[in-house]
Amino acid sequence: MTAAISVTKLVKTFGPTRALDELDLSVRTGEVHGFLGPNGAGKSTTIRVLLGLLRRDSGEVSVLGADPWRDAVSLHRRLAYVPGDVNLWPNLSGGEAIDLFGALRGGLDPGRRAELVERFELDPTKKCRAYSKGNRQKVALVAAFASDVELYVLDEPTAGLDPLMDSVFRSYVQEAREAGRTVLLSSHILGEVEALCDRISIIREGRIVESGTLGELRHLTRTTVSVRTERPVTGLDGLPGVHDVRNGDDTTRFEIEPGRFDAVLRHLAGFGVLDLTSTPPSLEELFLRFYGGDAPAEAEAK
Amino acid sequence: MSSFTGTARLARLALRRDRVQLPVWVFGLGGVLAATAASVSGAYTTDAERAAYAVTAANPAAMAFNGPVLGTDLGSITMTETFTVLAVFVALMSTMAVVRHTRQNEETGRAELVGSAIVGRHAPLTAALITVAGANAALAVLVGLLLNANGLSPAGSWGIGLALGLVGVVFAGVAAVAAQLSGTSRGANGLAAAGLGLAFLLRAVGDSLGEQAPGGVTTDSAFFSWLSPIGWGHQLKPFTETNWWVLGLLAVLAGLLVALAYALTAHRDLGAGMLPDRAGPATAPRGLLRPLGLAWRLQRGAVLGWSVAMVVLGVTFGALGEEIDEMLENNPQLAEVFRQFGTDGTPADMYFGMVLGLMAIAAAGYTVQALLRMRAEESSGVLEPLLATAVSRPRWMLGHILIATAGTVLLLVLLGSGAGLSYGLIVGDVPGQVVSLAGAALAQAPGPLALAGAVVAVIGLLPGRAVALAWGALVVCVLLGQVGLLLELPQPVLDISPFTHLPPVPAAEVAVTPILSLLAAGLLLTAAGVAAFRRRDLTM
Ligand SMILES: Nc1ncnc2c1ncn2[C@@H]1O[C@H](COP(=O)(O)OP(=O)(O)OP(=O)(O)O)[C@@H](O)[C@H]1O
Ligand SMILES: [Mg+2]
Numbered sequence: 001m002t003a004a005i006s007v008t009k010l011v012k013t014f015g016p017t018r019a020l021d022e023l024d025l026s027v028r029t030g031e032v033h034g035f036l037g038p039n040g041a042g043k044s045t046t047i048r049v050l051l052g053l054l055r056r057d058s059g060e061v062s063v064l065g066a067d068p069w070r071d072a073v074s075l076h077r078r079l080a081y082v083p084g085d086v087n088l089w090p091n092l093s094g095g096e097a098i099d100l101f102g103a104l105r106g107g108l109d110p111g112r113r114a115e116l117v118e119r120f121e122l123d124p125t126k127k128c129r130a131y132s133k134g135n136r137q138k139v140a141l142v143a144a145f146a147s148d149v150e151l152y153v154l155d156e157p158t159a160g161l162d163p164l165m166d167s168v169f170r171s172y173v174q175e176a177r178e179a180g181r182t183v184l185l186s187s188h189i190l191g192e193v194e195a196l197c198d199r200i201s202i203i204r205e206g207r208i209v210e211s212g213t214l215g216e217l218r219h220l221t222r223t224t225v226s227v228r229t230e231r232p233v234t235g236l237d238g239l240p241g242v243h244d245v246r247n248g249d250d251t252t253r254f255e256i257e258p259g260r261f262d263a264v265l266r267h268l269a270g271f272g273v274l275d276l277t278s279t280p281p282s283l284e285e286l287f288l289r290f291y292g293g294d295a296p297a298e299a300e301a302k
Numbered sequence: 303m304s305s306f307t308g309t310a311r312l313a314r315l316a317l318r319r320d321r322v323q324l325p326v327w328v329f330g331l332g333g334v335l336a337a338t339a340a341s342v343s344g345a346y347t348t349d350a351e352r353a354a355y356a357v358t359a360a361n362p363a364a365m366a367f368n369g370p371v372l373g374t375d376l377g378s379i380t381m382t383e384t385f386t387v388l389a390v391f392v393a394l395m396s397t398m399a400v401v402r403h404t405r406q407n408e409e410t411g412r413a414e415l416v417g418s419a420i421v422g423r424h425a426p427l428t429a430a431l432i433t434v435a436g437a438n439a440a441l442a443v444l445v446g447l448l449l450n451a452n453g454l455s456p457a458g459s460w461g462i463g464l465a466l467g468l469v470g471v472v473f474a475g476v477a478a479v480a481a482q483l484s485g486t487s488r489g490a491n492g493l494a495a496a497g498l499g500l501a502f503l504l505r506a507v508g509d510s511l512g513e514q515a516p517g518g519v520t521t522d523s524a525f526f527s528w529l530s531p532i533g534w535g536h537q538l539k540p541f542t543e544t545n546w547w548v549l550g551l552l553a554v555l556a557g558l559l560v561a562l563a564y565a566l567t568a569h570r571d572l573g574a575g576m577l578p579d580r581a582g583p584a585t586a587p588r589g590l591l592r593p594l595g596l597a598w599r600l601q602r603g604a605v606l607g608w609s610v611a612m613v614v615l616g617v618t619f620g621a622l623g624e625e626i627d628e629m630l631e632n633n634p635q636l637a638e639v640f641r642q643f644g645t646d647g648t649p650a651d652m653y654f655g656m657v658l659g660l661m662a663i664a665a666a667g668y669t670v671q672a673l674l675r676m677r678a679e680e681s682s683g684v685l686e687p688l689l690a691t692a693v694s695r696p697r698w699m700l701g702h703i704l705i706a707t708a709g710t711v712l713l714l715v716l717l718g719s720g721a722g723l724s725y726g727l728i729v730g731d732v733p734g735q736v737v738s739l740a741g742a743a744l745a746q747a748p749g750p751l752a753l754a755g756a757v758v759a760v761i762g763l764l765p766g767r768a769v770a771l772a773w774g775a776l777v778v779c780v781l782l783g784q785v786g787l788l789l790e791l792p793q794p795v796l797d798i799s800p801f802t803h804l805p806p807v808p809a810a811e812v813a814v815t816p817i818l819s820l821l822a823a824g825l826l827l828t829a830a831g832v833a834a835f836r837r838r839d840l841t842m
Contacts, residue, residue, distance in 0.1 A: 051690045053840045073694045081690035087683035089600065090486065093582025096590060103591035104691035125581040129485070140687065153690075 004029045004182040010059035019045045021206035034197035035186040038291045042206045043186045077106045080144035084155040086136040088128035094139045095124030101143035113146040119168050134160035145172045152183045190283040202290045222255040224279045230272030308421035312429035316403045324437045327395040332444040339380045339452045341789045356519035357635045362625040363653040366506040369536045370521040377458040377541030387784045389532045393473035396434050397494035400477035403430035406487035434474040442467030461540025468552035472531045475559025482566035505533035510622045597701035605709045608668040612713045616720020619657045623725040626653045655806025662746035665713045669750040670772050672706035673757040677768045695836050710750045718743025742807040748820035752800035755827030762834030765841040
């Protein structure tokens with residue numbers, strides 16, 4: 001599979017702030033790639049470099065095979081961008097803004113535009129200054145999805161949408177994927193990420209801390225195990241990869257790192273296991289760990 | 303909770319935001335005044351020199367820009383030489399500050415954030431007015447102290463100071479009303495500037511048409527000057543008659559305007575103007591779908607507003623051109639002065655050369671405003687998605703640069719044509735005068751266009767400071783044009799202003815060298831600005 005976006009050792013500084021610190025990112029052609037990370041981690045900065053809006057200090061960046069800084073104009077014909085904070089010209093109508101973005105990107109399909117306006121329930125005759133935040137976002141989304149492009153770059157596109165519009169948005173992302181388009185989706189909404197993304201990259205403090213499918217990431221984090229035994233369990237603390245052991249009457253709970261089950265199960269067998277449940281981390285737990293600096297790579301290194 | 307709750311907190315916030323800007327205005331204007339006053343007392347030491355000043359200053363062109371001649375004492379000369387230009391700047395300082403702390407806060411959503419805290423509905427406007435009134439009070443005190451220290455009488459010194467301060471407060475009131483009427487800060491600033499333009503023009507006409515007072519050297523302004531708050535300032539005549547009651551007129555007008563603004567706030571929602579938004583088209587017209595089309599759409603309102611202003615100014619100054627001939631017949635001394643000045647031009651040519659030169663600097667106000675639109679687009683965030691389409695950065699810039707350039711040329715042609723029309727009607731040669739004065743106005747175009755290059759250069763090279771630097775450059779040009787000669791500044795300093803290099807056509811021949819050099823400088827600076835913009839980060 002070829003890479004739609006490939007970034008190696010990307011550095012971007014703003015004065016003393018090192019916003020991107022040797023960031024590596026790879027997005028495969030045809031996938032929906034989730035881009036996650038805490039506030040200020042560098043998601044929007046990365047996206048702006050990918051679009052040639054910011055100039056990189058160092059590192060290699062290739063988008064659809066082109067250098068976004070040098071070949072900005074020809075590259076921009078092949079992609080559509082929805083910014084995190086959609087600002088529009090107050091005295092243009094929403095319809096005018098949609099047509100303008102479409103035309104400047106190289107033309108849009110009028111039939112598809114009409115369908116999108118209807119599905120997103122947008123009134124295109126309103127002046128942009130009169131739109132709410134969510135409606136401004138819809139203008140940008142309609143303009144993006146009405147263009148026939150290879151890559152969609154979406155920076156928190158649903159932050160202002162109601163749940164109904166959110167599901168419309170999801171259906172268009174699915175449709176883009178089915179048509180073989182690539183989508184880079186930055187988001188704080190975990191449900192959306194789980195529903196849409198083939199692969200995920202997590203950024204923290206300007207570096208990618210983990211990258212892979214949701215399953216792979218789950219695999220990287222601790223699982224919570226609850227076990228009921230005939231005799232009280234002892235000696236668990238000493239086993240490698242076991243944390244937070246709490247002994248109850250007949251139930252013991254603990255957390256276990258991936259790849260450590262074998263030894264633990266053998267140890268537990270000696271206490272007469274009556275019942276055992278293993279709960280993978282919830283999405284929230286998963287991301288809190290990656291965001292909070294308690295990443296598995298570091299945990300293992302300890 | 304009263305409707306004024308939170309005013310003090312908001313005023314402190316406004317002062318904090320303006321902690322650099324307002325002091326720069328106040329001390330800058332005070333400094334210019336002090337320097338001019340000092341050079342007036344140095345230049346006119348004898349009675350004979352002062353009498354000669356009165357004779358030369360009492361001509362329609364000079365009085366249109368400076369105001370009436372009020373007497374042959376140093377104080378009156380200082381007043382005539384400085385009051386009008388300072389009043390215009392004080393008014394600009396006040397209107398821009400009021401709009402910044404009212405309508406602009408609503409536009410950016412800051413007011414909403416503040417309004418949800420414990421803040422009464424009248425608090426933001428009140429805080430803005432208090433802040434601006436404070437700045438004007440500081441200026442009044444500074445002016446009084448500086449002039450008094452320069453040896454002028456206390457009554458006169460404080461009179462000028464108070465008049466300037468009150469003019470500022472009147473225009474704060476004008477801006478307060480404009481900020482309620484218009485839904486955008488751009489619109490509010492435009493309305494307030496139109497009010498200022500009208501005030502300037504009314505007194506320009508009144509002072510130009512003024513009659514020599516019986517038996518003296520002073521001028522009695524015509525009725526129109528009494529319709530303008532800036533005109534009232536002159537009528538205070540602080541060093542001769544000291545009509546203190548004129549200050550009362552200013553105070554009453556300020557009070558009425560502020561009351562009107564409060565009445566209007568009660569009748570609108572936060573964030574809304576007085577006029578409802580109309581619906582727009584559901585699809586874009588073809589013309590909009592190019593960078594140039596978009597730039598025109600964003601700029602056409604400003605072009606229209608400035609065009610109207612330029613035609614009005616041109617027609618007015620053209621109509622006053624007749625006065626100059628009449629004046630010279632009655633005043634052989636002045637005629638002699640004009641001949642000394644003059645090359646081979648007639649007095650009317652001299653008059654139009656001077657007026658068109660000064661109005662070209664005013665037209666540069668449009669040029670700067672139009673080019674800074676680029677910076678506004680960038681910092682408001684609308685440029686980001688635009689440049690993520692297949693529009694190159696130079697192509698986007700060129701759209702705006704083209705409109706600013708063509709707009710500047712159009713404004714000058716309208717100015718000259720307006721003057722040619724009204725003066726031509728008087729002297730019975732409309733086509734001849736229109737062609738000759740439009741051409742003369744056009745000969746001034748390299749001034750604003752060279753400045754345009756500097757503005758593009760700062761947008762490219764110093765985006766964060768571009769707005770302050772661009773307007774600062776224009777203010778320097780205005781001051782060098784208005785008081786530079788009086789201050790006897792060395793030629794290299796005067797040469798900083800591109801406007802210094804252009805001869806006063808039609809009183810002088812069109813000079814090709816300065817025109818070509820200024821255009822070349824403008825072009826080079828523009829190219830440098832575009833190249834720098836291409837190579838830098840987008841800066842919000
Ligand atoms: N123009 C700028 N000047 C200075 N610092 C900047 C600039 N743009 C971004 N930064 C800094 O770079 C870092 C990354 O910011 P960025 O906007 O990319 O974060 P983000 O991941 O998009 O966050 P969020 O989830 O809040 O949108 C932050 O520390 C931010 O303060
Ligand atoms: Mg962001």
